[in-house]
Amino acid sequence: MKYETLLPRFLGYVKENTRSDEYSNSVPSTQNQVVFLQKLVAELEQLGLAEVKYNKVNGYVTATIPATTTKDVPVIGFISHVDTADFNSENINPQIVENYDGQSVINLGESEFKLDPSSFPSLKKYAGQTLITTDGTTLLGADDKAGVAEIMTLAEYLIVRPEIEHGKIRVAFGPDEEIGTGADKFDVADFGADFAYTVDGGPVGQLEFETFSAIGLKVDIQGTNVHPSEAKGKMVSAIQLAIDFHNSLPAAERAETTEGREGFFHLLNLNGTAEDAHMDYIIRDFERAGLNRRRQLVLDIAKEINQKFAEPRIKTTMVEQYFNMVEVMKDHMDVVELAENAMCALGIEPDEEPVRGGTDGSKISFMGLPTPNLFAGGENMHGRYEYVALQSMEKAVDVLLKISELNTNK
Ligand SMILES: [Zn+2]
Missing domain, CATH: 3.30.70.360 (Alpha-Beta Plaits)
Structure with a gap:
C-alpha cells in the first residue's frame, strides 16, 4: 500500500464522535470536537511538525511542515474540518469491503440498510477498490475525516522524507463547518499562507472554486x-x-x-x-x-x-x-490552475462544477486567502449511506503532494 498509515488513521478518526451542534454558542460547538482536536495536536507533535498550536478562540489546530528547499516558494495551506453532519455519530463502526466487485449489494453491518448499485450507481466506479462504509446505524464521517487523514498523511510522508524538496506548508484542522460557522473566526494572518485549499470535496477530481x-x-x-x-x-x-x-x-x-x-x-x-x-x-x-x-x-x-x-x-x-468565492478566485486563477495541473499530471480529470452550497473556503477567500476546494473522496455524505474508497483517499494525498511539487518546481 502506498500510504500505510492512511487507512488505520482514517478508521481511528471516524470512530470518534465529533458531531457539531447548531444550537450551541461555544466555539467549537461541542466538547467532543475539542477532545479530537487535542488528539490531532498530539499527533502533529509526535510526527514532528513545527509550530503546532490549538487556538482556543477559533477552535483551529494549525501546524507547519517546514520547507526543505532554499528556493523562495509560496506558502501553501491545506485545511479540513473535524466535525460531522447532523446525523447519528455515536459508536461509529466502519466496515471494510475489500476488492469490491462494482455490482454487488453491500449489507451495512447487521442493519436493514444496504448500499445497492441500482440506487447508488456511483458504486460501479469502484470495482476492484477497497470501500469503507457504515454499519447502517450512523454516518461515516468521511466528510471530513477523509480530508483530515489525507492532510495528516501528507504531513507524515513529507516529514519522514526530507529529501523531497518543497516549500513551507501550513495545515489547519477546524470545527463546525457543518453548521456553517467554523471558518467565521479563521485567522488568515496567523495562518500565514499565500494561498490554500480546503480538502473537503466529494469524489475524485472535484475542484471547486465557485459557490453560492x-x-x-x-x-x-x-x-x-x-x-x-x-x-x-x-x-x-x-x-x-x-x-x-x-x-x-x-x-x-x-x-x-x-x-x-x-x-x-x-x-x-x-x-x-x-x-x-x-x-x-x-x-x-x-x-x-x-x-x-x-x-x-x-x-x-x-x-x-x-x-x-x-x-x-x-x-x-x-x-x-457568504459570497460566491469566484469573485475572489477570478483574480487568483493560478491557484486553481495549480490544482488542475496537479490532477492532470496524475491522470485525474478535474471536475469543476459550481457548488450549490458554500465551503469554508467561501468565507476564507473573502478574508483574503484564496481557498478553492479539493476532493477528499467521500460519496453520499451526511448519512448512513456514506462511503469512501481507500484508493480515492490515496489519490487525494497524491494530489496534495503533486501540488506541493509543482509549487516548488515552477
Ligand atoms: Zn465537509
Whole structure:
C-alpha cells in the first residue's frame, strides 16, 4: 500500500464522535470536537511538525511542515474540518469491503440498510477498490475525516522524507463547518499562507472554486388573535399571513424546482399560530444580481402585505452569510490552475462544477486567502449511506503532494 498509515488513521478518526451542534454558542460547538482536536495536536507533535498550536478562540489546530528547499516558494495551506453532519455519530463502526466487485449489494453491518448499485450507481466506479462504509446505524464521517487523514498523511510522508524538496506548508484542522460557522473566526494572518485549499470535496477530481452567494432570511409575523366565532373583520391570522407570504414567492425558484446555476428561496422552518408566526429561509444565487433581486422581492412582498393593515404585521431580517468565492478566485486563477495541473499530471480529470452550497473556503477567500476546494473522496455524505474508497483517499494525498511539487518546481 502506498500510504500505510492512511487507512488505520482514517478508521481511528471516524470512530470518534465529533458531531457539531447548531444550537450551541461555544466555539467549537461541542466538547467532543475539542477532545479530537487535542488528539490531532498530539499527533502533529509526535510526527514532528513545527509550530503546532490549538487556538482556543477559533477552535483551529494549525501546524507547519517546514520547507526543505532554499528556493523562495509560496506558502501553501491545506485545511479540513473535524466535525460531522447532523446525523447519528455515536459508536461509529466502519466496515471494510475489500476488492469490491462494482455490482454487488453491500449489507451495512447487521442493519436493514444496504448500499445497492441500482440506487447508488456511483458504486460501479469502484470495482476492484477497497470501500469503507457504515454499519447502517450512523454516518461515516468521511466528510471530513477523509480530508483530515489525507492532510495528516501528507504531513507524515513529507516529514519522514526530507529529501523531497518543497516549500513551507501550513495545515489547519477546524470545527463546525457543518453548521456553517467554523471558518467565521479563521485567522488568515496567523495562518500565514499565500494561498490554500480546503480538502473537503466529494469524489475524485472535484475542484471547486465557485459557490453560492447566501442570505439567511427570518420572517416574524404578528397577528391579532380573536375567538374564531367572532373573528370576521377582526382577526389577523399570523400563520395565514405566513402562508400568503410563502405563496407569493415564485414556485419556480424553490430548491426542489431548481438545479445547475439557478438560485432559490428555501423554507427551512415554519411555526406559528393565529397570534404569531416565524419562518426561516435560505436564499441562494451564484450572482450578486440574482441575490439582490431576491432580496428586493422579499421586501416588496412584505410591503404589499403590510399595506393592507394599519400597522406592519410582517418583519423581515436578512443577513448575508457568504459570497460566491469566484469573485475572489477570478483574480487568483493560478491557484486553481495549480490544482488542475496537479490532477492532470496524475491522470485525474478535474471536475469543476459550481457548488450549490458554500465551503469554508467561501468565507476564507473573502478574508483574503484564496481557498478553492479539493476532493477528499467521500460519496453520499451526511448519512448512513456514506462511503469512501481507500484508493480515492490515496489519490487525494497524491494530489496534495503533486501540488506541493509543482509549487516548488515552477
Ligand atoms: Zn465537509
